[in-house]
Amino acid sequence: MHADVPGDDKMRMVLRWADPARMAGSRIDDTLPVIVAFMRANDIDGVPGLSYDDAKMRVRMDNASRSLEPIQRVLASDLDGNLEVSRVEAETVASIAASRPLQSAAGLVQPDQNQRAALTRRLADGVMEADRDDDNVVSESEIRALAAHPAEDKENSQKRFASQEAARIIAWADANGDGTATFDEISANVRGVLDLIDSDDDGRITRAELQAVK
């Protein structure tokens, strides 16, 4: 007995987890809870069931990672670990990269002292961009300012929200349209897909059956 024909996204998502879930056994009854558990990994707001709050939280988690590069770049020049970066520190670190040989039309050349000094300054400038008051020190407060999460335009933000797995699961599993996909609703949907894959209706998913729908 097959449930409703699942949409492409639902099938894709079940197939994504079906292979690792087969470690639980080939019986649908064994595989099903593991696939649902993979999807439950999106339930991060502490309220049972997948809601749009979970998707929003995921977007915030992604945002937190996106603002780290500038902080890491500045802290990598903080040689004495005092949460301040002076120009001397920035230039000391930059001088390593500035010592690399340059490729010219005539072949490999050693940068001369002036070239090295110029490149060192330029690379250090990249770090010192964070020095907003131009006192040649990136202070702790200036480092803290780097941590502010970058603003994102609305369209981009909506795209990222919609691409979250939680939002995608809610789109096909939220039967009563209350904005939350309960794990019963998700289980019913996943079972429907697994029943569809189980072409000989023996209650087991074989490799061949998985291959047939991929």
Add this chain to the structure above:
Amino acid sequence: MTGKHFLCAVFALIALPAMAQETQPVELLQAQQRAVIDTLVASDTVSEAQIRWNSLLLADDLDGIPGLSERDLLIRGAIRDARLRAGRVAQQLRFDLNGDLSITRDELLPFERASAMGPIRNGTRMIAPTDVQAEEIARQMVERRLLADTSGDGILTLQELLAEPLKKYVALSELYDPSRAPFASLLDGDGDGTVTEAEFMVPLLAAADRMDTNGDGIISLIEKQQRADRPVPKTARQKQDRALMDALMPRRVCDLAPKSADAQVLVLGGYEGAALSNIVFGSEEQPAYVVDLVIPSQQPSRA
């Protein structure tokens, strides 16, 4: 060998000469030779090889005084520490959801729930944790992350994050302690504690003489293929690298009592955040007795 590894090999050579000469002279000389050969093989002419080789010296010559000295190595150590520290802090700051450069329990929980809610691998099987189990796993993982919260206020501050990796990597920094590694390099020909450009160039020029058999200053493909210093096989190279690392890492003495002849030592380990569950020793047919259980401290131990 990538540029980074290449640099590390050369730097290692310079960093610990005296200690290494006492303990692993063969490996160090081999590593030096390898770095030289790699430079020559990567170059079309001897002068190009000189440029590449010299850039290694320049990259480490950081104190503004020509030549490589202990001070340069200390600065290099500080740079390495700062990079490690920055990487470690950035890794932690991915949990900082509101961008205030501190991490609270509430910020950690969603991340740990995402890990804990998923299925658990139990041997060759996979099982789905119950809600209670998942929440407990998430809670324990949060507490584990908060171990670095030295003030105990439930918030990881930037200062605490910065302090943590420094503690972790202090053993590596010891490499640059002059009293542990007096600067008398394989390359420091006159033993004055400074490797000059000329001294640094000696092993390269010696190898170039051997490789550039017709002395035309061009390292041809045939000369590269015919060189006496063939690259060592991968497994031998791994052994050399391990020996080099052994020479570099501070040694610790194991103070455990010697095991009896019929006992076995089992070492269990796991990556950060990974749980070890259901560990079974022996079987019903083959009883096993745990004589002693040693749980090392947080600090990774090579004892």
